[in-house]
Amino acid sequence: MKTSKTVRCMSFLFMFILLFLTTGCADNYIVLDPKGPIGEQQKDLMILSTLLTLIVIVPVLILTFVIVWRYRDRKGRKAKYTPNWEHSTKLEIIWWGIPIIIITLIGIVTVRYTYSLEPSKPLESEKKPITIQVTNLDWKWLFQYPEQGIATVNYVQFPEDVPVRFEVTSDAPMNSFWIPQLGGQIYAMSGMSMTLYLQADEQGEYMGSGANFTGKEFAKMFFTANATSQEDFDQWVNQVKNTSPELTLDGYKELTKQGTSDARYFSAFPEGLYEMTVTKYAASHNHGLSTRVQPPARVKE
Amino acid sequence: MWESVKEFASEFFVTGDPLIYGADVSIVLSMIAIVSVLTYFKKWGWLWREWLTTVDHKKIGIMYILASVLMLFRGGVDALLMRAQLAMPEMQFLSGDHYNQIFTTHGVIMILFMAMPLMFGLFNVIVPLQLGARDVAFPFLNALSFWLFFSGAMLFNLSFVIGGSPDAGWLAYPPYSELAFNPGPGQDFYIWGIQISGIGSLMTGINFIVTILKVRAPGMTLMKMPMFSWSVLSSCIAIVFAFPILTVTLALLFIDRYLGGHFFTLDGGGNPMMYINLIWMWGHPEVYIIVLPAFGIFSEIVATFSRKKLFGYKSMVFAMIIISVLSFLVWAHHFFTMGSGADVNAFFAVTTMLIAIPTGVKVFNWLFTMFRGKITFETPMLWTVGIIPNFVIGGMTGVLLSVAPADFQYHNSYFLVAHFHQVIIAGVVFGFFAGLYYWWPKIFGFKLNERIGRWAFWLWNIGFYLCFMPQYALGLMGMTRRLYTYGWDKGWFEMNLVSTIGAVIMGAAFLVQIWDIAHSIKHMKRDTTGDPWNARTLEWSIPSPAPFYNFAVMPQVTSQDDWHERKLRIEQGLEKPAKVELEPIHMPKNSGIPIVMSMFWFFVGFGLIFDWLWMAVPGFIGVIGCMVVHSFNYDTDYYVTVEEIKRTEAEAGRVIT
Numbered sequence: 001m002k003t004s005k006t007v008r009c010m011s012f013l014f015m016f017i018l019l020f021l022t023t024g025c026a027d028n029y030i031v032l033d034p035k036g037p038i039g040e041q042q043k044d045l046m047i048l049s050t051l052l053t054l055i056v057i058v059p060v061l062i063l064t065f066v067i068v069w070r071y072r073d074r075k076g077r078k079a080k081y082t083p084n085w086e087h088s089t090k091l092e093i094i095w096w097g098i099p100i101i102i103i104t105l106i107g108i109v110t111v112r113y114t115y116s117l118e119p120s121k122p123l124e125s126e127k128k129p130i131t132i133q134v135t136n137l138d139w140k141w142l143f144q145y146p147e148q149g150i151a152t153v154n155y156v157q158f159p160e161d162v163p164v165r166f167e168v169t170s171d172a173p174m175n176s177f178w179i180p181q182l183g184g185q186i187y188a189m190s191g192m193s194m195t196l197y198l199q200a201d202e203q204g205e206y207m208g209s210g211a212n213f214t215g216k217e218f219a220k221m222f223f224t225a226n227a228t229s230q231e232d233f234d235q236w237v238n239q240v241k242n243t244s245p246e247l248t249l250d251g252y253k254e255l256t257k258q259g260t261s262d263a264r265y266f267s268a269f270p271e272g273l274y275e276m277t278v279t280k281y282a283a284s285h286n287h288g289l290s291t292r293v294q295p296p297a298r299v300k301e
Numbered sequence: 302m303w304e305s306v307k308e309f310a311s312e313f314f315v316t317g318d319p320l321i322y323g324a325d326v327s328i329v330l331s332m333i334a335i336v337s338v339l340t341y342f343k344k345w346g347w348l349w350r351e352w353l354t355t356v357d358h359k360k361i362g363i364m365y366i367l368a369s370v371l372m373l374f375r376g377g378v379d380a381l382l383m384r385a386q387l388a389m390p391e392m393q394f395l396s397g398d399h400y401n402q403i404f405t406t407h408g409v410i411m412i413l414f415m416a417m418p419l420m421f422g423l424f425n426v427i428v429p430l431q432l433g434a435r436d437v438a439f440p441f442l443n444a445l446s447f448w449l450f451f452s453g454a455m456l457f458n459l460s461f462v463i464g465g466s467p468d469a470g471w472l473a474y475p476p477y478s479e480l481a482f483n484p485g486p487g488q489d490f491y492i493w494g495i496q497i498s499g500i501g502s503l504m505t506g507i508n509f510i511v512t513i514l515k516v517r518a519p520g521m522t523l524m525k526m527p528m529f530s531w532s533v534l535s536s537c538i539a540i541v542f543a544f545p546i547l548t549v550t551l552a553l554l555f556i557d558r559y560l561g562g563h564f565f566t567l568d569g570g571g572n573p574m575m576y577i578n579l580i581w582m583w584g585h586p587e588v589y590i591i592v593l594p595a596f597g598i599f600s601e602i603v604a605t606f607s608r609k610k611l612f613g614y615k616s617m618v619f620a621m622i623i624i625s626v627l628s629f630l631v632w633a634h635h636f637f638t639m640g641s642g643a644d645v646n647a648f649f650a651v652t653t654m655l656i657a658i659p660t661g662v663k664v665f666n667w668l669f670t671m672f673r674g675k676i677t678f679e680t681p682m683l684w685t686v687g688i689i690p691n692f693v694i695g696g697m698t699g700v701l702l703s704v705a706p707a708d709f710q711y712h713n714s715y716f717l718v719a720h721f722h723q724v725i726i727a728g729v730v731f732g733f734f735a736g737l738y739y740w741w742p743k744i745f746g747f748k749l750n751e752r753i754g755r756w757a758f759w760l761w762n763i764g765f766y767l768c769f770m771p772q773y774a775l776g777l778m779g780m781t782r783r784l785y786t787y788g789w790d791k792g793w794f795e796m797n798l799v800s801t802i803g804a805v806i807m808g809a810a811f812l813v814q815i816w817d818i819a820h821s822i823k824h825m826k827r828d829t830t831g832d833p834w835n836a837r838t839l840e841w842s843i844p845s846p847a848p849f850y851n852f853a854v855m856p857q858v859t860s861q862d863d864w865h866e867r868k869l870r871i872e873q874g875l876e877k878p879a880k881v882e883l884e885p886i887h888m889p890k891n892s893g894i895p896i897v898m899s900m901f902w903f904f905v906g907f908g909l910i911f912d913w914l915w916m917a918v919p920g921f922i923g924v925i926g927c928m929v930v931h932s933f934n935y936d937t938d939y940y941v942t943v944e945e946i947k948r949t950e951a952e953a954g955r956v957i958t
C-alpha cells in the first residue's frame with residue numbers, strides 16, 4: 001500500500017488530538033459532576049451502564065482487530081482457512097447468550113431506577129420542600145414562588161439541602177427544563193403542569209437551560225440556578241420583596257411577547273397566574289405525571 | 302401594477318441574504334448550462350427516451366443514486382455552514398433564524414432525500430439482478446416512485462430560494478410548527494415535499510416486497526436468497542407499516558395549518574404530544590428502514606472478501622426480521638422526559654434494549670465470517686471493516702440512551718446528536734458507500750480507483766471521529782442541541798472547534814470521492830469478466846453493466862451463493878457451460894406518464910403551499926387524468942428478439958451457442 005505512510009501520519013495526528021481532548025478541562029463535564037441526589041444517582045447509572053456494555057464492546061473490538069489481522073490474505077500465512085464453515089450451534093448460542101445476559105442486567109437496573117427516580121416522586125428529607133413554579137415563555141423562563149410570593153425571570157434561587165418541587169408548564173412552544181448538575185430534564189408543555197423534584201447538596205451557581213428547540217432565540221434561554229444557605233435565601237427573598245417592582249397581569253402579557261431577557265425580579269405576582277396559564281389551554285389531555293390544576297377562582301386584575 | 306409585482310416578488314423570493322443570492326445565481330447558471338449543452342448536442346430526445354421515460358430498474362437506480370449524491374452535497378454544505386457558525390463562541394456568521402432553517406433542511410435532506418434514495422438506488426440496481434429476475438414486479442410503478450421522490454425533493458429544495466425554508470427541525474414538532482408560530486410557507490414546503498416523496502417510498506416498499514416474494518429465479522427458495530435481498534425485504538416490510546403513519550401525521554398537521562384544525566395546536570384543545578407520538582411511530586422504524594439494507598450490504602461484502610460462506614445465515618435472517626418487528630415497539634424512547642410515568646418508560650426502555658441483542662448477533666456473525674477466512678482489503682471491504690468498530694460504539698451509546706432515567710441527562714444534548722450521527726453516518730451512509738464501491742463495476746462496467754478510494758476512506762473516518770467524538774463530550778458538558786450560538790463562559794469552545802475541523806475533513810473526503818469517480822471515468826478500464834471481485838451471488842454471473850434484459854437465459858438456482866457454487870463446479874469440470882436455447886424475452890415498454898404525473902403532483906403541492914387553488918386544482922385534475930390515461934393504455938410490453946439478444950451478448954463479449 002502506497003498510502004500507508006501518510007495514513008500512519010494522519011492517525012498519529014489524530015491520536016494526538018484525541019489525547020489533547022481527553023486531558024485537561026475535566027471540570028467542564030458538568031453532567032458527570034452532579035451536586036444533588038438526583039444527578040448523583042443518574043451519574044451512577046450512567047457509569048454502571050457504561051461498564052456493563054463495555055463487557056461486550058471491548059472484547060468485540062479486540063476480536064475484530066485480532067481476526068482482521070490474523071486472517072488477512074498474505075504469502076506464507078499459517079492461519080487456517082475453512083471456506084465452507086458456516087454454522088456452529090455452540091458459538092451462536094454463546095453470542096445470543098452474552099448480549100441477552102448483559103441486556104437483562106441493564107434492564108433490571110433500568111427498571112428499578114425508572115421507578116425510584118420517577119421525577120414526580122418527592123425526595124426523602126426532613127426539610128419541607130419548597131415549591132417553585134416554572135413557566136416557559138418565548139424565550140425566557142419565569143419562576144414563581146407561591147410560598148414566598150415573589151417571581152423572577154431567568155434566575156432562580158433556593159436553599160441548599162432542601163428538596164425543590166419544580167412545577168413546570170409552558171405558555172409557548174414545548175421546551176425542556178434542565179439544570180444538568182442537579183439532575184435530568186422534564187418537558188415544559190402547555191396545558192399541563194409537570195412535577196420535577198431536584199435538590200442541591202452544595203451551594204453554588206449552576207447553569208440551567210432550555211433543552212428543546214423553541215425558535216429564533218432559543219439559544220438565549222440559559223438561566224442561573226443559585227443554591228445558597230437558608231439565611232441567604234431568606235435575605236434574598238426579603239430584598240426582592242422590598243426593592244423590586246410587582247409583576248402585574250399586563251406585565252406578564254408583556255413577558256409572553258417574543259424576546260430575550262436578562263435576569264429580572266418581582267416582589268409579587270397576580271394570584272393564580274400559574275394555574276391560569278395551565279388551564280387556559282383547556283387541560284383536556286392530562287396524562288401520566290401531569291397533575292390536574294384547579295382553575296383559579298378569580299385572577300386578581 | 303409594477304408596485305404590486307415588486308411587493309409580490311419580495312415576499313415570494315427569499316431576499317436579503319448574500320448566501321441565497323449566490324445560490325440563485327448558481328441555480329440559474331447551471332440551468333442555462335444544462336439546457337444549452339442538451340440543445341447543442343441535440344440530446345433532448347435521447348434524454349427523454351433513455352432516461353426520463355425509462356422503466357428499466359437499473360437506470361432508475363442510477364437516477365436515484367445521482368439525485369442522492371446531489372442531495373448529499375446540499376446537505377453537506379448545510380452541515381459545514383452550521384459547523385462554521387459553531388466553531389467559536391459568539392460567532393456572527395449565521396443569524397438564529399438562518400441557523401434554524403439550515404439544521405432543519407439538513408436533517409430532512411440527509412434522511413429523506415439522501416439516505417432513502419441512495420438506499421432505493423441500491424435496491425433498484427441490485428435486487429432484481431441478485432434474484433435472477435428481469436425487472437421488478439411493477440416497473441411502471443417503480444418509475445412513478447422515483448419521479449414522485451424527485452418532485453418531492455425538488456419542491457422541498459425550492460423553499461431555499463422561494464418562500465423561505467422550514468425551521469422547526471426534521472420532525473417539525475408542534476406547536477412550534479403550527480401556524481401560530483410558523484406562519485410562512487416554509488413549513489408547508491416541508492409537509493408537501495415529504496408527503497409527495499413519501500407516497501413514492503411507500504410504493505417502492507410494496508414493489509420490492511412483491512418482487513422478492515414473487516419474481517425470484519426458479520429454484521431460489523427464500524432460504525437460498527442472498528442476504529442483501531433479505532435485508533431489503535425486512536426493510537420494505539417496515540416501510541409498508543411505517544410510512545402510512547407519516548402520511549396521516551403530516552396530513553393532520555396540514556389540516557391544522559390550512560383548514561384551522563386543532564389536532565396539535567397550543568390552544569383549542571390541541572394535543573402536541575399526540576403528534577410527537579405519531580411522528581416517532583414512523584421515525585424510529587425509519588432509522589431501522591435505512592440501516593437494515595446496510596446490514597445486508599456488509600453481509601455480502603464480508604463473505605466475498607473473506608472468500609468464505611456467510612456465517613450463521615439463519616441467525617442473520619431471524620435477527621433482521623426481529624429487528625424490523627421490534628422497531629415498531631420502541632418509539633417512546635425519544636421522549637422519556639415527557640412524563641408518561643414509570644410504567645411506560647420502563648416498558649419502552651426494555652424493548653429498546655432488546656433491539657441491541659439481534660444487532661449484536663449480526664456483528665458476531667460478520668466477525669466469524671472473517672474468522673478463518675482469507676481477507677483482502679479492496680475498498681468495499683475496507684469500508685466494512687472500518688464500520689464495525691464505529692457501529693459497535695454507536696450501538697453502545699444507543700443502549701446507554703435507552704437507560705431511561707439516565708436519558709433524562711442525555712436527552713436533547715450533543716450526546717444524542719453524536720449517537721445518531723454515529724449510527725447513521727458510520728452505519729448507514731458508510732454502509733451504502735461500501736455497497737456503491739462494491740457494485741459500482743456491476744452498475745457502470747468499470748471499477749473505481751482503489752488508491753483514491755483508500756484516501757477517501759481514511760479521510761471520511763478520521764473526519765468522522767474528530768467531528769463526533771467531541772460531541773459526546775459536549776453532551777456531558779451540558780451543551781444542548783440546536784443552539785445557534787453559545788458564550789465563552791460555557792467551556793465548549795475547544796471541543797466545538799475540533800468538531801468543526803472534523804467536519805471540514807469529511808467535506809474534503811466527499812470531494813476526493815468525486816475526484817475518484819472523475820478519475821476512474823477518465824482512465825477507465827472496462828471490466829470484461831462481469832465478476833471483478835470473484836463474488837458469490839447471481840448478479841455477478843452476467844456481463845457488466847448488465848444488459849437491459851439482465852439475464853439472457855433464466856438461471857436455475859440450486860444453492861445459496863449459487864454463482865460461487867457454479868464457478869466451483871465448472872472449475873472441477875463437473876458442469877460444462879450448458880448449451881442453451883434462447884427465447885424471446887418479454888419486457889415492459891417505456892412510459893412518459895410517471896414523470897408527467899409527478900409534475901402534476903408538484904403543482905398540487907406548490908399550489909397548496911401558497912394557497913393558490915388555481916394551480917392546485919388543475920394539478921390534481923392532471924394527476925387523475927394521468928391515472929385514467931394509463932389505465933386505458935394496453936400497449937405496455939414487447940418482446941426482445943433472439944437476434945437482438947445474441948447481438949447484445951456478443952457485444953458484451955459473451956458467446957451464446
Ligand code: HEM
Pocket residue numbers: 588589591592634635636653654656657660695696697698699700702703704708711712713717720721724725728729
Ligand atoms: C443498539 C441499537 C440502538 C439503540 C438501543 C438506540 C437507542 C436510542 C435512543 C434511546 C434514542 C433516544 C435518545 C434521546 O432522544 O434522548 C435514540 C435516538 C436516535 N437514534 Fe438510536 N439506537 C440504536 C440504534 C440506532 C440506529 C441503528 C439508528 C439509525 C440508523 C439510530 C438513529 C437514531 C436517531 C436518528 C435518533 C434521534 C433523533 C432525534 O432525536 O432527532 N439509532 N436511539
Ligand SMILES: [Cu+2]
Pocket residue numbers: 189192287290574639
Ligand atoms: Cu404532556
Ligand SMILES: [Cu+2]
Pocket residue numbers: 584585588631632634635
Ligand atoms: Cu428510536
